[in-house]
Amino acid sequence: MxxxxxxxxxxxxxxxxxxxxxxxxxxxxxxxxxxxxxxxxxxxxxxxxxxxxxxxxxxxxxxxxxxxxxxxxxxxxxxxxxxxxxxxxxxxxxxHPPKQVDAASPLHSPHIFTVASRQAFTLPRGLEQQLRAQQDEFPEQEVSAPEPLPFPRETLPQLPEEILLLAQERLLTAFRNLDDTEAHMVLTPLLITYPVEQVCADLITPTLWKIGELWENHKITVTVEHFASNFFRGLLTNLFYMAPRPMHVPLVMISCAPGEAHELAALMLALVLRLQNVRVAYLGQSIESEGLIGSIQQLCPALVCVSLTIPSHLPNLLSLAQQIQKLPSPRPRFIFGGQAFLEYPNIAQDIPGVYIHGNMKEVVKQIQTLYTQQGIA
Structure with a gap:
């Protein structure tokens, strides 16, 4: 009934x-x-x-x-x-009577490690050769993830399509008006009613994609794009620090690559993993390699996850991966992904570590598998 x-x-x-x-x-x-x-x-x-x-x-x-x-x-x-x-x-x-939704619809296709715009990037001249030259000095690599464990909440409810469309429309209007109060009024009842990770996957990530598309098509200004990004950054940060903090389990470090300023994908991933009872330290934008290596040696994390959006920072990511790979055992598994690899997927094979991609559910599955294996090891 x-x-x-x-x-x-x-x-x-x-x-x-x-x-x-x-x-x-x-x-x-x-x-x-x-x-x-x-x-x-x-x-x-x-x-x-x-x-x-x-x-x-x-x-x-x-x-x-x-x-x-x-x-x-x-x-x-x-x-x-x-x-x-x-x-x-x-x-x-x-x-808006419920309708069948195409799985390839923009509302459901964004990747958790790729929430910036869909704009195609052009690699700087000689960058790919530079990466391969660096990799020749360091041939050891691992580029595939093992089969994932089942997602712990396979029955996460889907937000009804009609509610998603209305909520996204209201959010975009609120952002155009620089009205964070209205944006909170849209999101608060959904965050109360649905799991946070579902709101992230079904609404926040697609809205970020939509904002990127509108900006590319000159339908919103940089001011509006910055306002929306800062709103979501503040919201996700607050949710992250309010989430339960599991203790006495292996640590996962999550950050953006050295030089990389686009952090919303990494921040969202940190939040979702913490909600899945993973002990997460979120390190933010443009991590400094030397300091990160020192923290790894001190804290011995199980995994280090790094997000990259802008391809021009690929040499920095490769250098960081190589430094981590040279650490004595036990060293963490190095995990990387991001929009930079959507246009240039072949470059991932030149970076020592585990390349992951996909939507939130797929990425979390892969990371949880590696987390479990590393913790057992």
């Missing part, structure tokens, strides 16, 4: 015939009778019928809605917020 925790219930699918007494509804929903009466009087969203003995009678439709609202409340919403949230979702559902 129920569509699930995160689905917006289509009440028209359920019977409106009044058959359930208050006591039965109380048992089914866990909502006390006096609370029901207060909600009915204050918010006018239920109109139970009266039996001949004047007892209230509720329909299957009423029960489905009450259970949905109760779950929202149990996850942090007030009753008024839950009712408003349902009304918005129901309005969108009626205006």
């Amino acid at each position: 129920y569509e699930g925790f995160n689905a917006c219930p289509d009440l028209e699918k359920y019977s409106g015939e009044p058959v359930y007494h208050t006591k039965v509804v109380e048992q089914i929903t866990g909502i006390r009778a006096n609370t029901l009466r207060i909600w009915e009087r204050r918010y006018h969203f239920l109109t139970p019928k009266r039996a001949e003995n004047d007892y209230r009678l509720y329909s299957e439709r009423d029960v489905v809605l009450l259970r949905w609202l109760k779950e929202r409340i149990d996850n942090g919403m007030s009753i008024s917020e839950a009712i408003n949230f349902f009304e918005r979702l129901d309005k969108v559902r009626k205006q």
Whole structure:
């Protein structure tokens, strides 16, 4: 009789015939009778019928809605917020009936290590030869990841397509108006209702791609792009530091390559891994190689993950990978990826380490496999 925790219930699918007494509804929903009466009087969203003995009678439709609202409340919403949230979702559902979504749709195709623009990069003249010359001095390499372990939350709910489209539209409007308050109002109920990693994968990453496309097509200014990037950076940073910090497990270091300033992909990956009970140290933009090597020697992490967006920093990434590979055992596995390798995938084979790519779920699977193996080793 129920569509699930995160689905917006289509009440028209359920019977409106009044058959359930208050006591039965109380048992089914866990909502006390006096609370029901207060909600009915204050918010006018239920109109139970009266039996001949004047007892209230509720329909299957009423029960489905009450259970949905109760779950929202149990996850942090007030009753008024839950009712408003349902009304918005129901309005969108009626205006935009659910449809089959193409798996290649831009809303679902971005890669966690590639959240900058889709613009094709041109390698500086001689860079590829320079990389291969450096690699000739250091032939040892490992370029493939093992088969991944199952993602621990295979049943993550999918945000309904109609909600994603509305949320993205509202976010883009808020960014054009430089309105962070409105942007927070869009994201807060979704972050309360859905797992953070699902909001990152289904909404934040595609919105970043969309912003990049709009900027490339001169439909938004650099000011708007910077505002949006800074908003998401602040949001993801706050979520990262509020997430539980697992202790007494192997450490993973995550950063951008030396010289690389595009950090949102690395930051999002750090957040998702921490939410999957991985002990993560996030090091931010343009890591300094000497300091990182010193921290590796001091803290002995299991993995070092580095993101690269701009190809001109590839020599820096290669140099860092080689320095890590030269460390005495036990040394961490070096993992790398990013948009720089989408246009030039063959260059990945010249870097000693494990190249990973794909969407968030795929990347996290690969990293968790390597994390488990390294921890056992």
